Amino acid sequence: xxxxxxxxxxxxxxxxxxxxGETITEKAGHLNLGIPGVMCVGAACGCYAEYLYFTxxxxxxxxxxxxxxxxxxxxxxxxxxGLLFSFLTITLRANQNMTGLAITTLGVGMSExxxxxxxxxxxxxxxxxxxxxxxxxxxxxxxxxxxxxxxxVYLALAIALITxxxxxxxxxxxxxxAVGENPATADAAGINVSLYRYVxxxxxxxxxxxxxxxxxxxxxxxxxxxxxxxxxWLSIALVIFTVWKPNxxxxxSIVFGALYVASSYIPxxxxxxxxxxxxxxxxxxxxxLIFTSMRKNRDxxxxxxxxxxxxxxxx
Amino acid sequence: MExxxxxxxxxxxxxxxxxxANKNCDLQVYHGEILAxxxxxxxxxxxxxNMVAGIYFPDEGQIYVDGKEVTxxxxxxxxxxxxxxxxxxxxxxxxxxxCENVALGVEDKGRYRLADVxxxxxxxxxxxGFVIDPDKRVADMSVSEKQTVxxxxxxxxxxxxxxxxxxxxxxxxxxxxxxxxxxRRMREDNKSVIIITHKLHEVLSLSDRVAVLRRGEYVGTVxxxxxxxxxxxxxxxxxxxxxxxxxSEPKDTKERLxxxxxxxxxxxxxPVLNGVSFTAYSGEILGIAGIxxxxxxxxxxxxxxxxxxxxxxxxxxxxxxxxxxxxxxxxPIEIRDLGVRLSFVPEDRLGxxxxxxxxxxxxxxxxxxxxxxxxxxxxxxxxxxxxHIIEDLQVVTPGASTPVRQLSGGNVQKVLVGREIAAAPxxxxxxxxxxxxxxxxxxxxxxxxxxxxxxxxxxxxxxEDLDVLMxxxxxxxVINSGMVTGIVDGRTARKDEIGLxxxxxxxxGE
Numbered sequence: 001x002x003x004x005x006x007x008x009x010x011x012x013x014x015x016x017x018x019x020x021g022e023t024i025t026e027k028a029g030h031l032n033l034g035i036p037g038v039m040c041v042g043a044a045c046g047c048y049a050e051y052l053y054f055t056x057x058x059x060x061x062x063x064x065x066x067x068x069x070x071x072x073x074x075x076x077x078x079x080x081x082g083l084l085f086s087f088l089t090i091t092l093r094a095n096q097n098m099t100g101l102a103i104t105t106l107g108v109g110m111s112e113x114x115x116x117x118x119x120x121x122x123x124x125x126x127x128x129x130x131x132x133x134x135x136x137x138x139x140x141x142x143x144x145x146x147x148x149x150x151x152x153v154y155l156a157l158a159i160a161l162i163t164x165x166x167x168x169x170x171x172x173x174x175x176x177x178a179v180g181e182n183p184a185t186a187d188a189a190g191i192n193v194s195l196y197r198y199v200x201x202x203x204x205x206x207x208x209x210x211x212x213x214x215x216x217x218x219x220x221x222x223x224x225x226x227x228x229x230x231x232x233w234l235s236i237a238l239v240i241f242t243v244w245k246p247n248x249x250x251x252x253s254i255v256f257g258a259l260y261v262a263s264s265y266i267p268x269x270x271x272x273x274x275x276x277x278x279x280x281x282x283x284x285x286x287x288x289l290i291f292t293s294m295r296k297n298r299d300x301x302x303x304x305x306x307x308x309x310x311x312x313x314x315x
Numbered sequence: 316m317e318x319x320x321x322x323x324x325x326x327x328x329x330x331x332x333x334x335x336a337n338k339n340c341d342l343q344v345y346h347g348e349i350l351a352x353x354x355x356x357x358x359x360x361x362x363x364x365n366m367v368a369g370i371y372f373p374d375e376g377q378i379y380v381d382g383k384e385v386t387x388x389x390x391x392x393x394x395x396x397x398x399x400x401x402x403x404x405x406x407x408x409x410x411x412x413x414c415e416n417v418a419l420g421v422e423d424k425g426r427y428r429l430a431d432v433x434x435x436x437x438x439x440x441x442x443x444g445f446v447i448d449p450d451k452r453v454a455d456m457s458v459s460e461k462q463t464v465x466x467x468x469x470x471x472x473x474x475x476x477x478x479x480x481x482x483x484x485x486x487x488x489x490x491x492x493x494x495x496x497x498x499r500r501m502r503e504d505n506k507s508v509i510i511i512t513h514k515l516h517e518v519l520s521l522s523d524r525v526a527v528l529r530r531g532e533y534v535g536t537v538x539x540x541x542x543x544x545x546x547x548x549x550x551x552x553x554x555x556x557x558x559x560x561x562x563s564e565p566k567d568t569k570e571r572l573x574x575x576x577x578x579x580x581x582x583x584x585x586p587v588l589n590g591v592s593f594t595a596y597s598g599e600i601l602g603i604a605g606i607x608x609x610x611x612x613x614x615x616x617x618x619x620x621x622x623x624x625x626x627x628x629x630x631x632x633x634x635x636x637x638x639x640x641x642x643x644x645x646x647p648i649e650i651r652d653l654g655v656r657l658s659f660v661p662e663d664r665l666g667x668x669x670x671x672x673x674x675x676x677x678x679x680x681x682x683x684x685x686x687x688x689x690x691x692x693x694x695x696x697x698x699x700x701x702x703h704i705i706e707d708l709q710v711v712t713p714g715a716s717t718p719v720r721q722l723s724g725g726n727v728q729k730v731l732v733g734r735e736i737a738a739a740p741x742x743x744x745x746x747x748x749x750x751x752x753x754x755x756x757x758x759x760x761x762x763x764x765x766x767x768x769x770x771x772x773x774x775x776x777x778x779e780d781l782d783v784l785m786x787x788x789x790x791x792x793v794i795n796s797g798m799v800t801g802i803v804d805g806r807t808a809r810k811d812e813i814g815l816x817x818x819x820x821x822x823x824g825e
Contacts, residue, residue, distance in 0.1 A: 171418070171427035178408050178419050185406035188370065189420030189468075190391030304409065 002141055004265040011219045012257030013156035017211030018235025020160050020246045021204040028200035029180035031307035033100025035208050036232025037107020038081045042209020043216045043228050044111035045077030046070035050125040051118035066128040078209020082202040090194050096307050108229050115224055126222025152214035159207055164247040180303035183310035193310055237285040243300040256281045321346045321507040322476055327376035329362055336362040340533040342526055347505040351522035355551055359531040360511045364478045368400035369393035399469030403480040405461045409454040413464045417471050439470050443497050458485045458607055478509045485607050488814040495521050515544045527551055552755055560761050560786045568596040570632055571773035572742055577627035587613045589797035600774040602788030606817055610797035611777045615744045620647035634741050654741035669731055671720035675701040678719055679734055704733035736763055743767055746777040761787055781810050793817055
């Protein structure tokens with residue numbers, strides 16, 4: 001049971017990073033379906049940087065750098081994908097859905113190329129990411145459940161909480177939400193709509209990229225698997241599931257994580273059964289969509305201009 | 316005496332593609348005055364003001380604020396020169412409260428605290444006599460409240476030059492009077508108020524001076540005191556026009572449409588029609604007056620078979636056979652084939668009835684495509700009809716094959732109304748057919764409706780402008796919150812009487 005919860009939390013935090021990133025992007029009115037690709041690229045860049053760092057220094061490894069370098073690489077790699085998405089959709093006014101899907105395809109391909117240049121085993125680096133925050137054996141299960149995770153779990157929590165605060169309590173958040181709800185209004189109010197969308201998309205993608213890295217380094221213990229994009233799709237579903245609220249997403253992500261890993265902890269489930277189990281998060285998301293659209297509560301609706309490009313002088 | 320200029324435009328030119336919106340426009344505004352900008356639709360009033368407010372950037376010309384030449388490249392620049400614009404379509408975020416909307420885009424120093432914004436908002440409302448709840452969500456507000464938020468927003472930024480784009484188009488007479496009082500207080504506060512409008516009586520009652528634009532060109536500015544309706548119209552149109560609606564006595568009236576006790580609820584479960592009953596006669600124009608969103612749209616749509624009713628009956632008496640038909644059993648297409656036609660001009664004009672990316676001919680075919688034989692469309696008839704409408708209603712368009720989206724709003728409306736009239740209906744329902752149209756085009760439409768009435772059509776006309784309703788309609792039905800609060804005679808009714816009926820049950824309810 002404990003192992004199940006720990007596993008659900010660790011996978012959940014991967015979802016949380018992905019969905020927080022996507023939420024920031026969507027709050028600015030950008031529906032970025034490129035998130036799966038972005039997470040792939042983030043994961044691959046991070047892993048590649050780790051590989052380069054280890055080859056460079058040999059055995060003389062600095063634990064802080066072993067964490068920081070891959071993170072920075074993941075952040076930058078993913079943000080670069082965000083920049084590409086922004087350039088296509090904001091500056092060149094391409095359709096957001098099409099661009100997003102293209103970015104996903106591109107990202108998946110790029111990540112496979114990058115990984116082929118390095119290796120698919122990063123268990124050595126993974127140890128640094130999985131080093132527990134605090135080890136207090138006296139606390140037994142409590143310690144393991146709340147304090148025994150690697151850095152990514154706490155980072156994800158912090159980012160989700162900070163995002164909630166920024167969105168709801170600061171001027172930047174107010175402006176960002178206005179840009180996503182009604183860009184013409186924001187524009188007339190003197191807010192630089194394009195700048196907000198560029199920055200939100202890049203920052204969001206950067207965060208999602210970290211999520212990709214956390215999936216490989218934390219949840220998979222450094223064993224590369226070609227399924228990071230699946231995590232990306234679930235992250236997008238999580239945004240809807242938690243009605244665009246990163247603080248709700250903290251709980252939602254653990255629920256998703258639990259549903260996703262549940263099959264491994266129930267004895268006697270066949271392979272096909274496991275795959276069916278992995279569908280559960282999507283089923284839950286569909287149920288939430290049905291439920292929220294029936295309630296028509298204004299608090300639970302997507303940003304009004306989600307997916308729509310904005311051109312000031314259009315007549 | 317030479318007063319200091321607050322704002323001056325010199326030689327402003329702006330083109331969109333091949334369309335010239337403004338050509339060499341000049342404008343002067345003094346401190347402490349109300350300037351009206353008057354012009355037909357598509358004469359470039361809004362475009363010119365949008366350049367002052369930083370929404371568009373002029374291709375040529377200079378703008379001076381307090382005598383100094385300035386470059387206004389964005390709304391932010393406009394704010395920094397204390398220029399604020401209240402747009403015709405409100406620029407508010409629906410899910411935000413009044414305060415949050417006011418705080419939007421303001422770069423105050425120090426931390427962002429909503430409580431501070433709130434305090435300042437209340438201060439402004441007290442100074443100018445607004446009534447508004449600062450914590451109310453915009454989505455829950457009435458049109459007049461939204462407008463108030465817009466004005467507060469501009470004042471909050473400390474604007475000294477306020478531009479209002481057709482502010483009264485959506486207000487009741489009482490609300491309009493309140494707004495004008497607020498504007499007069501601003502004038503006393505030495506602010507400059509620019510009001511864009513095409514309603515002549517408002518210009519005459521409110522403004523100090525009038526600047527007139529015609530087809531994007533600046534015609535001139537006159538003192539309001541020295542102008543009257545005829546002289547202003549002449550300036551606007553360039554020719555003398557007669558502004559009279561020839562209202563003939565209804566002839567040979569017969570019951571055509573009997574509506575009894577209609578009830579319906581909207582998606583959120585709130586009642587929108589609450590026991591509406593009336594009778595429409597042939598050869599008569601029945602006006603429907605009411606604050607926007609009182610159930611006008613739902614009423615007309617339910618007659619056309621487009622809106623679900625929970626209760627009530629609609630009986631149509633066929634002029635040829637005298638047969639009584641129950642419209643509630645019929646599909647929208649069957650109702651249309653009986654000769655009951657609806658032309659609804661929504662706020663965004665294109666939202667219902669026309670497809671923006673299709674040309675005029677294709678839009679004509681939206682109504683007749685079922686007539687074709689076999690699987691192929693017959694294009695000749697719609698093309699003739701389109702040509703006919705373009706000529707009869709003087710639609711300004713490069714041709715019948717131009718996408719409707721590229722026409723100006725007034726011309727889009729002519730296409731929409733023209734199409735419905737062309738079908739020779741026996742009941743014609745026109746909702747806001749002149750919404751946003753200039754004087755000349757409006758009168759074209761009024762005369763079209765009158766012509767229909769003389770041919771024995773039962774015309775139902777939903778309008779915003781009470782003066783027009785009183786000039787055009789034989790009877791005026793006033794509805795409020797989905798209830799009929801009174802039916803008055805169009806020839807004898809008084810404006811304040813109708814205004815009271817428009818808000819009547821509200822006050823009783825509170």
